[in-house]
Amino acid sequence: MQIGSGLEGRLWTFVGGATGKWAVLRMKAVAGSTLDPVAAVEVLPGEPSPPSAGCAWRLRGVTSHDRYVTRQEKNNLVAIQPALGRPEANHAALIPIRKSAAWWALTQDERRAIVEERSGHVATGLKYLPAVARRLHHSRDLGEPFDFITWFEYAPQHEAAFNELLAALRNTEEWKYVEREVDIRLIKTI
Numbered sequence: 001m002q003i004g005s006g007l008e009g010r011l012w013t014f015v016g017g018a019t020g021k022w023a024v025l026r027m028k029a030v031a032g033s034t035l036d037p038v039a040a041v042e043v044l045p046g047e048p049s050p051p052s053a054g055c056a057w058r059l060r061g062v063t064s065h066d067r068y069v070t071r072q073e074k075n076n077l078v079a080i081q082p083a084l085g086r087p088e089a090n091h092a093a094l095i096p097i098r099k100s101a102a103w104w105a106l107t108q109d110e111r112r113a114i115v116e117e118r119s120g121h122v123a124t125g126l127k128y129l130p131a132v133a134r135r136l137h138h139s140r141d142l143g144e145p146f147d148f149i150t151w152f153e154y155a156p157q158h159e160a161a162f163n164e165l166l167a168a169l170r171n172t173e174e175w176k177y178v179e180r181e182v183d184i185r186l187i188k189t190i
């Protein structure tokens, strides 16, 4: 499905295939089914058309407004979160995630309570800034196979810290609602 205009700067397509700026180091399904193995990922603004030769899969997502953060949390994030594209941050993680029907049946206040009050997602994540740069893409309302496409960039010396953060998040109440998660690690080639 082609998405209409009005999403300039917000719509991103992650193309898994034979070639791309980001070479795949490893890829594993953490929950649910995996994606076809690919050699590289290209991150493209908008929706390229037609699909490039050698493309195995395409995942689309849009950046959006915050759902859960309080003003104080947002201020804390904005004060220290780095931009993507830092030359030293040549490692990346692309982690598409789908949450369960039970998650989407919850109300906004119930989801906020799980994400932050009971799982400490933002409080924990903040401890790993500015080492990790991030961008969250929403895919659910685009009819995509995942609800979110998460993208993180870090320097190689911060990989262990990033893995520690992931382990902590995967141990939370929030992650009980994650029914599909694929962890793809990449290194920038150009």
Ligand code: HEM
Pocket: 065, 066, 067, 068, 069, 077, 095, 097, 121, 122, 124, 125, 126, 128, 129, 132, 134, 136, 148, 150, 165, 166, 169
């Ligand atoms: C690097 C530190 C991190 C910080 C500072 C951080 C911060 C945040 C914030 C503030 C939100 C909520 C945005 C809103 O209000 O709508 C969010 C959502 C999310 N984050 Fe993180 N995060 C971090 C790491 C991670 C990691 C490692 C993952 C694992 C893949 C992850 C997965 C997600 C997902 C899937 C959502 C969407 C949740 C939903 O809307 O149900 N985050 N993150």
